[in-house]
Amino acid sequence: MENHEEHHHPPYKFIFLILIICTALSWLADESKQMFPGKGWLAVTVLAIAAMKASCVMLYFMHLKFERHWKYVLLGPTFILAIGLPLALFPDVAVHYYDVDVPQNPAENREAGNYHGEAASEGHSVTSGHR
Amino acid sequence: MSHSGNGHGSSAPPLKMGLAIPNSKLCMWLFLGTEIMFFTAFIGSYIVLRIGSPGWPSDPKDTHILVLAGGINTFVLILSSYLVVLSHEAMIGKDYRKAWKFMAGTMALAFVFLGIKSVEYYGKFDHDIVPGHIAENDEQALTKLARECTHSRDAMAEALYVLPEGQTKVPEVIQKIADLLAELDASPDADRRIQLEAFKAMHDRLSSSFVLVRTNADGTTSLNSDPAAIKSARDAYDAAVKQHEAVAAKGVVAGTEAPAAPAPPDIVGLSIAVRRELLPLHTGIGHELNPLITGLLAEMRDSKSNPQIARYFHAHDPHPMVYGNVFASTYFLMTGFHAIHVVIGMILFGLVLAQGRNLNADWIDFVENSGLYWHFVDLVWIFLFPLLYIVEFS
Numbered sequence: 001m002e003n004h005e006e007h008h009h010p011p012y013k014f015i016f017l018i019l020i021i022c023t024a025l026s027w028l029a030d031e032s033k034q035m036f037p038g039k040g041w042l043a044v045t046v047l048a049i050a051a052m053k054a055s056c057v058m059l060y061f062m063h064l065k066f067e068r069h070w071k072y073v074l075l076g077p078t079f080i081l082a083i084g085l086p087l088a089l090f091p092d093v094a095v096h097y098y099d100v101d102v103p104q105n106p107a108e109n110r111e112a113g114n115y116h117g118e119a120a121s122e123g124h125s126v127t128s129g130h131r
Numbered sequence: 132m133s134h135s136g137n138g139h140g141s142s143a144p145p146l147k148m149g150l151a152i153p154n155s156k157l158c159m160w161l162f163l164g165t166e167i168m169f170f171t172a173f174i175g176s177y178i179v180l181r182i183g184s185p186g187w188p189s190d191p192k193d194t195h196i197l198v199l200a201g202g203i204n205t206f207v208l209i210l211s212s213y214l215v216v217l218s219h220e221a222m223i224g225k226d227y228r229k230a231w232k233f234m235a236g237t238m239a240l241a242f243v244f245l246g247i248k249s250v251e252y253y254g255k256f257d258h259d260i261v262p263g264h265i266a267e268n269d270e271q272a273l274t275k276l277a278r279e280c281t282h283s284r285d286a287m288a289e290a291l292y293v294l295p296e297g298q299t300k301v302p303e304v305i306q307k308i309a310d311l312l313a314e315l316d317a318s319p320d321a322d323r324r325i326q327l328e329a330f331k332a333m334h335d336r337l338s339s340s341f342v343l344v345r346t347n348a349d350g351t352t353s354l355n356s357d358p359a360a361i362k363s364a365r366d367a368y369d370a371a372v373k374q375h376e377a378v379a380a381k382g383v384v385a386g387t388e389a390p391a392a393p394a395p396p397d398i399v400g401l402s403i404a405v406r407r408e409l410l411p412l413h414t415g416i417g418h419e420l421n422p423l424i425t426g427l428l429a430e431m432r433d434s435k436s437n438p439q440i441a442r443y444f445h446a447h448d449p450h451p452m453v454y455g456n457v458f459a460s461t462y463f464l465m466t467g468f469h470a471i472h473v474v475i476g477m478i479l480f481g482l483v484l485a486q487g488r489n490l491n492a493d494w495i496d497f498v499e500n501s502g503l504y505w506h507f508v509d510l511v512w513i514f515l516f517p518l519l520y521i522v523e524f525s
Contacts, residue, residue: 012220016213023209023516027202030521046517053209053513061216061506070150071160078164086175094183 010060022053159500163507170511173468174518177461188452189523194462195254201520204247205512211240212509215480215502222498227490230498231483237505238480241473248470255459259447262463265455272449279446284308284333287443291326308334329439465515472508479504 026046033042059065150157181187188194218233255261266272285304292307302310312334315327452458479501483494 009220012213012216016209019209019213020206023202023205026205026517026521027198030198033523043517043522046521050513050517054510057212057506057510057513061212061509062503068151070152070157074160074164075167078167082168082171083175085172086179089176089179094179096183 010063010065012060015056015060018056019053022049022056025049153496155496155500156503159503163503166507170465170468173461173465174511174514177465177518180457180461184454184457186453188455188458193450193452193455194458195258195260196520197251197254198520200247200251201516204244205516207240207244207247208509208512211237211244212506214240215498215505219495219498219502222490222492222495225492228488231487231490234480234483234498238477238484241477241480244473245470248466251466255462258450260455260459262456262460265459266449266451267453267455268451272451276446276449280444283444283446284330286445287330287333287440290443291330326439329437332437333440333444462519465519469508469511469515472511476501476505476508 026049029042029045029049036042064071191198214233214237218230218237221227221230221233259265264275266275285308288304288307288311291311294301311327311330315324315331318324319327479497483490483498483501486494
């Protein structure tokens, strides 16, 4: 087992703590979104945290940091192909050359005091009593 | 698995075709390569769909997404990933008993993850956040509520109906309803009367509420386009508006209030059909049915307060959500496939745990490869958690 003989001992406990702290930060970011209006920062923050967590898992828990160059050969084409589908879909699905009419936006509706707001004060649901 | 020695006693390094890793590990990484493409297709398409769908339901009040549950599950998976790493370390250190215990901890956490996921799924089904079930506009919401209320009434009729002695042919539900109402008129005993009166109250409320909803021959429901029904509703509506305008004009003449956009007439007490016709002029296109549905819900709640009815009444808050069905489809697709991967990981761990005290060095590569697989399952959840539970793109 030469690969075991060459075994490195990453700081697993330290990596684990970083992952837990990052998870807590994601949750805190979600909790504080009321204090900081705007949705862009939240998406950027939590996805950056997710990318950092993913890097920690891949590099240390999956040992990619200590593997040889085969990892690039094996995973490089995979990632290129993986992003192909979203890129192909993007022009048709995510880019609009016209105004999208959204007949009802739940958030706006609540702000207007219609339906959701009223339902909230009345117990919400016929079957369960809450939504 | 072992690559040591070439059998000739030479000092030259052993020759090995391919990569300097066990074949099983290479296979696992190749498999994980396909898995990366598999989940990236889902996650990438989901992101593209969300960006292209302004108004995508992202408020937990609408979607019943439990951020705390997702966060706890993230913690659970990370901890399990850590334990599987420690298990592999213990295997390399030849402490197989310790490795078994860490693996058992990983298995237990996988059960916890699925348990929390089950609670979330139960909430989705309980509120009918299911693909194809979600009303996306007010018309669909009204139709859905009408259908569910009608089914509740029919279920109550089916339960209360007793086939008369000597009769073998079971009648259709419409006939059963008529028979039950006729039975009430025939002065049944006290207990039976309580049941039948509750049934009549429910039936009457539905009949008066859903003038514009009809039941089709195939049992489905749709909005009634009968001109007579619509005209009748419209006439009642016009009368209500005139009454309202007359009241508003009095206020202006008397100088007691500034001329302003009149508030909608009081809709309480009007039938659902009248309300449906009444509201668009005052609230504009889009939200006109919301107060109507809210009012209907309140009426249904009154019905449900009757314990005789509550047993049979199963209707959901129709809660219109644009893109709600796409949301539910993508949610269940991604979390469902992820949960299947969790179960497969548990099977792999189960094979290791089944060795008990016989766990030995032969299982080192298996534990390492199972761990790689489990870390990948963790990786997928690391991205699903913010994307499904937190992020708001629009």
